[in-house]
Amino acid sequence: MQRAIYNSLVKSVPRAAVSLRAAPRSSVLAFQPFTGVRFNSTKAEPEVKATEKEAAAETGANENASEATEAAEEKSQETILQEKLAEKDKALAEMKNHYAQAIADFRNLQQITTQEVKKAKDFALQKFAKDLLESLDNFTLALGSVQEETLKANEEVKNLFDGVSMTRNVLEKTLERHGIEKIDPMGEQFDPNQHEATFEVPQADKEPGTVFHVQQLGYTLNKRVLRPAKVGLVKDVEN
Incomplete structure (x- = not known):
């Protein structure tokens, strides 16, 4: 049985070879046995070109994406720098405001200190001057x-x-040189800021509120009342 199959195959080989030599090239290629690789050149060339186009397109897309990424990064860095610059400008403005405020406070402190020193200097003799006023009162009495x-x-x-009078005058002039001045309101209108009324007497020939008697002289220290003058006032007759 095997021998008969082998003989039939041997007889058929020359005919298959003749038929292959006589057949067109295209049909031969079409009927070649499958070996894992296609030899159809008409279809392979477009496929290669399409692959090359796809690769070029992919490369261009990658390049565009890379450029877009770099641009985004540069923009991001520029935004960060602008934000930092804005923060620095804000901090500088606040520092300038603090500096200006510090200068203003320092100048105000200088003015206040100068005024306080002047006041302390002007009124340093206040207690001592009040004690001297008692001596003047005794000389006057x-x-x-x-x-x-x-x-x-x-x-x-x-x-x-005459000797006592000269001593009193010298003492008054000494006090005047240090800013202590006498208040003698005889014949003037009553001033509650400088005078202290001790009594009132009605007098028809004088205007009510006029000082007609000075019981005790007053004094000022640098234009500030050190002691008010004690006076007697004219009272309204109708009252």
């Missing part, structure tokens, strides 16, 4: 207690009176 007739009749009393 002593001189006011001497009668004019006594001065004319007694030369020694007159000399003593």
Whole structure:
């Protein structure tokens, strides 16, 4: 049985070869046995070109994507730098404001310190001056207690009176040089800021509120009342 199959195959080989030699090239290629590779050149060339186009397109897309990424990164860095610059400008403006405020505060402090020093200097003698005013009051009382007739009749009393009067005048001038001035409101209108009313007397020939008697002289220290003057006022007759 095997021998018969082998003989039939041998007889058929020359005929198959003849038929292959006589057949066209295209049909031969079409009927070649499959070996894993296609030899159809008409279809392979377009496929290669399409592959090359796809690769070129993919390369261009990759390049465009890379450029877009670089541009985005550059833009991002520029935005970050702009934000940092804005923060620096804001910090600089705040620093300038603090500096200007510090200068203003320092100048105000200088002015306040200067004023305080001036006040301390102007009124440093306030307590001492008040003590001296009592001595002036005593001199005034002593001189006011001497009668004019006594001065004319007694030369020694007159000399003593003149000496006490000169001492009082020297003391008053010394106080004036240090800003202490006398308040003598005789005949003036009552001023509650400088005068202290101790009594009132009605007088028809004088305007109500007029000082007609000075019980105690007042004094100011650098234009500030050190002691008000004690006075007697004219009272309204109808009241």
